[in-house]
Amino acid sequence: LVEVSLKLLPAPTTRVALGFSLDGAVLADARRWAALPRLEPAGSVVLGPAHATTLRSAAAVGEPAGGRSFLLAIGLESDAPWVAAQEQRLRDAFGAPDVKLEAGSALAWSDRVGDLAxxxxxxxxxxxxxxxxxxxxPWLDAPLAETxxxxxxxxxLVLDGTLLPDAEEDGAQLxxxxxxxxxxxxxxxGSSRARVQGVALASLRGRIRTALDPLGTFGYGDAWVGLSAPGSRSPLESVAGAEADRRA
Incomplete structure (x- = not known):
């Protein structure tokens, strides 16, 4: 059984997105990460070098001088003093961020981070x-770390299995x-996201999508595409019907 609770709250007064370029040595240094669990970020994600390049480009930031590096992307949302205090603790641990975005730009960049998974x-x-x-x-220098x-x-943890083409090596890594x-x-x-979804889960997703977005306004990942509750109109049909009703 799944119970969904949606709460509408005022938007945070301050929203900041930070990106820190880090090498493998920093990622493996437990002392650097000691403060992180005590923070309350809206999101905290470590991304491989390939994704890091994509996100720096989206933020109009060049590559770091040291070459290949990972990216720690953190979103902070709260009142201004608390966001400032959390940002300072991150600066103490990781230095100055390569990326700092605020307000709507921070939200758009954070969405981009989420899409990469x-x-x-x-x-x-x-x-x-x-x-x-x-x-x-142990895997930071391996091909799978790129993405x-x-x-x-x-x-x-999300990995791209296409970076492990050899079945025997893949099994060893897993x-x-x-x-x-x-x-x-x-x-x-031999599996895919489509095959691991059961009929009941697909039906539940469809009911949730139809209830929350009957006109198919929002974009969804592949797990939600084409799903609608039994007997209901698909998102495209809903849009077409709404347009016809408006013209009438």
Whole structure:
């Protein structure tokens, strides 16, 4: 059973998005991450070098002088004094950010960060008890690190399985990740996100989508595309019907 509760609250008075370019040594240094669990960010994500380049470009920021690097993307939302205090603690741990965006620009950039976790053709999703990327140290120089997405708030790791073309090597990597506490939750050799979804889950998603967005106004990831409640109009049909009603 799934219960959904939606609460409408005033927008935060201050919204800031920060991006810190970090190398593998910083990611593996537990002391740098000691303060992070005590913060209250709206989002905290470590991204591989390929994704980092995409996000820096979106923020009109050039590549760091040191070359290949990861990116820690953090969103802060609250009243101004609390956001400023959290930002200072992050600066103390990681130095000056390469990216700092505010208000609507911060929100748009944070949305872009979220979208990167759903773009892989052969996506592997892992859950773990880890709240810092230090556990990923053995793989930071491996090909799979190029497009990794690690959510520090809840230990979710997303990898692109296409970077592991050899089946034997793929199995070895998955076993090593499992031993390090990263449990495969979705995806894997011979599977896809579409096949791991059950009929009941697809039906539930469709009912939620139809109830919250009957006109199909919003964009969705591939898990939601084409889903609508039984007996209801599809998003395109709803838009067409609404337009016909308006003209009438």
């Amino acid at each position: 759903n773009g892989a053709r052969d996506q592997r999703e892992f859950v773990s008890p880890h709240r810092a990327p230090t556990a990923l140290a 990794l997405v690690f959510h520090t708030a809840h230990g979710r 076993a090593a990740l499992d031993a390090a506490g990263f449990r495969l939750a979705a995806g894997g050799p």
